[in-house]
Amino acid sequence: MEITGHTVEFLEDPFGLLAGERYEFLLDIADDEEDELYSELGTGLKVIFSVEGDAYKIAQYNFFEKDSGKVFDFALEDDEEEMVLKYCIENYQ
DSSP states (O other), X not given: OEEXXXXXEEEOOTTOOSSSEEEEEEEEEEOOTTSTTOOTTOEEEEEEEEEETTEEEEEEXXXXXXXXXXXXXXXXXXXXXXXXHHHHHHHOO
């Protein structure tokens, strides 16, 4: 899995219910044709990224097919989750 681009948006918390800040990342993913996630329409990864002081975490994520928006029921492997977290830390501001 390779991240080839992204968009990021700060998520407002109008009622102040959540601690810290949340950001929504839409990551562009490149994967091999043999990969289970591969789609001719393109694959994306929606990530809700949480920042609370010096603590960073992935609060939620979903793989999706770019053109249709269809959600894929797959989990990140540990090394992929670490890579995505690092990517979000480097790109949220």
